[in-house]
Amino acid sequence: MSATPDLERLLAERARRQRLTPSTRLDDPDDHEALLETIRRLAPVAPRTFVFPGTPPQLAPRVGFDDLPAAEELRRRGAIVKGRFGRGLIGYVATEDLPLYAAVYRRPSDRLSPEARAVVELIAVEGPLPRSEIMALTEIPGRRLSRALIELQRCFVLTELQYETEWDNAWTLLESEYPEVAGAPPRERALDEVIARLLDCLAIATLEQLRDGSGLPLRDLRSSLGRLGAGGRAIESPIGGEAMWTGAAAAERAGTATQEPYVAVLQPSDPLVRAHRSELKRRFGRSGVLAYVQIDGRFAGAALGRWGIAPFDVQDVLIEPPHDAQQATREQIIVGLRVLYPPPRHHILRYLDQPLDDPGGGAGGLEQRG
Numbered sequence: 001m002s003a004t005p006d007l008e009r010l011l012a013e014r015a016r017r018q019r020l021t022p023s024t025r026l027d028d029p030d031d032h033e034a035l036l037e038t039i040r041r042l043a044p045v046a047p048r049t050f051v052f053p054g055t056p057p058q059l060a061p062r063v064g065f066d067d068l069p070a071a072e073e074l075r076r077r078g079a080i081v082k083g084r085f086g087r088g089l090i091g092y093v094a095t096e097d098l099p100l101y102a103a104v105y106r107r108p109s110d111r112l113s114p115e116a117r118a119v120v121e122l123i124a125v126e127g128p129l130p131r132s133e134i135m136a137l138t139e140i141p142g143r144r145l146s147r148a149l150i151e152l153q154r155c156f157v158l159t160e161l162q163y164e165t166e167w168d169n170a171w172t173l174l175e176s177e178y179p180e181v182a183g184a185p186p187r188e189r190a191l192d193e194v195i196a197r198l199l200d201c202l203a204i205a206t207l208e209q210l211r212d213g214s215g216l217p218l219r220d221l222r223s224s225l226g227r228l229g230a231g232g233r234a235i236e237s238p239i240g241g242e243a244m245w246t247g248a249a250a251a252e253r254a255g256t257a258t259q260e261p262y263v264a265v266l267q268p269s270d271p272l273v274r275a276h277r278s279e280l281k282r283r284f285g286r287s288g289v290l291a292y293v294q295i296d297g298r299f300a301g302a303a304l305g306r307w308g309i310a311p312f313d314v315q316d317v318l319i320e321p322p323h324d325a326q327q328a329t330r331e332q333i334i335v336g337l338r339v340l341y342p343p344p345r346h347h348i349l350r351y352l353d354q355p356l357d358d359p360g361g362g363a364g365g366l367e368q369r370g
Contacts, residue, residue, distance in 0.1 A: 011297035013254035014203035044091030086215015103190035115148035128170035213275030265336030
């Protein structure tokens with residue numbers, strides 16, 4: 001194995017694996033298999049922040065088209081399935097990978113709450129039922145029923161049959177809908193595979209980033225990385241002044257990687273954002289961020305505002321030097337933001353604290369001030 005590449009080459013390889021560079025983005029709305037492969041690579045993939053709760057995952061800016069219809073079709077034909085993964089995160093995985101992720105994220109079900117046990121007993125007799133009927137038949141109050149359903153999701157006992165973007169879907173026993181989950185691999189083996197996949201997708205990561213990206217405790221990560229390192233699948237090296245882990249395959253590919261220039265505007269629940277959650281909160285605050293900006297392999301800014309049920313606006317865009325002075329970068333950022341928060345429902349009011357002269361239209365320029 002050759003020496004571990006430098007940080008810049010590994011970041012370039014990460015951008016390629018994440019499909020953030022122009023040459024790697026998906027551009028065929030009919031290529032559902034490429035979309036499914038990308039969801040598998042990034043899994044679990046949460047729905048976009050600030051959308052209807054039942055919306056399937058969307059991959060902007062990794063796609064050059066509106067991928068919602070294709071994602072809905074993947075869900076409708078059962079190619080992807082919704083569950084609760086690290087820290088209770090709602091996310092989608094490929095259905096064929098459900099046993100793997102269930103083995104890792106399943107919480108013990110031997111101490112279910114009385115409400116959760118009542119729901120399981122009811123569905124075991126009656127079969128799939130929507131939440132409204134479960135509440136009527138059990139007489140469990142709404143909030144307590146919601147807690148019970150979340151508990152049962154996290155234990156991988158129940159699953160919500162989310163085939164359409166609806167509120168009151170049927171709930172059923174997970175193994176009756178997906179019997180292959182009964183044959184899930186042992187947790188240790190599944191854990192190593194999930195961490196190897198995450199590291200392979202990130203190319204390079206700190207222990208903090210792996211914790212944030214996986215939602216798993218540090219003790220699990222340390223034990224898994226020890227096994228992966230011993231087996232040659234992961235490499236620990238001091239890179240950029242701190243301890244970093246790289247996937248062996250990514251490190252080998254990165255040996256000749258060069259950074260393709262790009263600008264990517266990422267919504268807050270994006271898998272790459274999730275892996276940098278702690279770092280981004282330290283840099284840009286814990287609330288009021290509507291999107292993050294990546295430029296040529298690094299996070300370089302954030303779009304600020306306050307989400308609301310009614311139409312809301314991007315109040316300002318903060319970009320760090322040296323990118324703050326680049327006109328072409330500014331226009332790409334504004335275009336990317338309008339994919340996530342399109343006009344006329346949303347406006348981008350300011351950029352670097354300067355008002356936009358066209359907050360709801362094209363890329364627009366800044367107002368000239370004397």
